Amino acid sequence: MALSQDTRPEADHAPERRLDRPIIEISGLNKWFGDFHVLKDIDLTVGTGERIVVCGPSGSGKSTLIRCINRLEVHQEGTITVDGIELNDDLKNIEDIRKEVGMVFQHFNLFPHLTVLENCTLAPVWVRKIPKKQAEETAHKYLERVRIPEQANKYPGQLSGGQQQRVAIARSLCMQPKIMLFDEPTSALDPEMISEVLDVMIDLAESGMTMLVVTHEMEFARKVADRIVFMDFGQIVEVQPPDGFFNNPKSDRTKLFLSQIL
Ligand code: ADP
Numbered sequence: 001m002a003l004s005q006d007t008r009p010e011a012d013h014a015p016e017r018r019l020d021r022p023i024i025e026i027s028g029l030n031k032w033f034g035d036f037h038v039l040k041d042i043d044l045t046v047g048t049g050e051r052i053v054v055c056g057p058s059g060s061g062k063s064t065l066i067r068c069i070n071r072l073e074v075h076q077e078g079t080i081t082v083d084g085i086e087l088n089d090d091l092k093n094i095e096d097i098r099k100e101v102g103m104v105f106q107h108f109n110l111f112p113h114l115t116v117l118e119n120c121t122l123a124p125v126w127v128r129k130i131p132k133k134q135a136e137e138t139a140h141k142y143l144e145r146v147r148i149p150e151q152a153n154k155y156p157g158q159l160s161g162g163q164q165q166r167v168a169i170a171r172s173l174c175m176q177p178k179i180m181l182f183d184e185p186t187s188a189l190d191p192e193m194i195s196e197v198l199d200v201m202i203d204l205a206e207s208g209m210t211m212l213v214v215t216h217e218m219e220f221a222r223k224v225a226d227r228i229v230f231m232d233f234g235q236i237v238e239v240q241p242p243d244g245f246f247n248n249p250k251s252d253r254t255k256l257f258l259s260q261i262l
């Protein structure tokens with residue numbers, strides 16, 4: 001994989017890869033579900049074009065953390081700033097941030113009654129007010145990029161899980177986000193379909209997209225991540241580039257986790 005700092009094969013909308021320029025800044029983040037303290041004193045700064053893999057045991061707060069970044073979850077303490085906009089109760093800020101942040105879930109969340117093409121054009125037309133014809137052209141471009149141009153007129157139910165997840169990625173990209181969040185995008189897939197989704201994500205990483213990916217796919221993490229964030233019990237326990245993370249983990253909790261999944 002040829003990764004360079006500045007060249008992007010598809011420089012459509014992702015800003016230039018500049019890891020020294022923060023695009024997400026999380027500081028002193030705390031969140032509770034009722035009495036349950038789910039995120040504890042989280043500090044994390046993500047550079048422009050940086051690729052972060054978040055891993056950790058089930059229930060450690062990974063999903064909650066990335067869901068806070070586009071306000072699918074509300075935090076109670078600390079600050080989250082995305083591309084210079086602070087996430088708070090200001091609805092305009094939330095709306096602006098959601099336009100910049102795409103999200104892909106474990107269970108694709110496609111609209112079953114719409115075709116693949118319609119899934120991809122719905123938000124661009126209704127939210128971004130892009131003319132339908134132009135939205136369709138963009139959709140075809142991204143369906144090509146996720147390697148399923150021939151599926152445009154099918155319904156999600158007619159596709160395999162791997163194809164549906166690639167539609168979900170294309171649909172997000174059609175909104176021209178600056179940041180993509182992935183929450184265990186391959187966990188619901190049959191093993192033979194995992195690589196077709198990961199390959200698309202690797203392409204996206206190479207295009208310069210800022211990505212936060214919750215995954216247990218450690219080969220992907222090794223190959224793609226600039227840094228790996230390990231969480232346990234609502235805390236960030238360790239942040240390291242892949243080499244250090246896998247070969248020289250600092251914390252005993254990380255060592256235990258790695259011994260269980262590798
Ligand atoms: P992970 O993604 O690492 O498995 P989550 O962020 O989904 O962890 O969940 C962290 C903890 O918060 C878990 O104990 C989970 O049960 C709890 N939790 C998640 N969502 C809610 C919610 N909406 N209400 C109450 N507890 C929740």
Ligand code: MG
Pocket residue numbers: 062063064183184
């Ligand atoms: Mg989760």
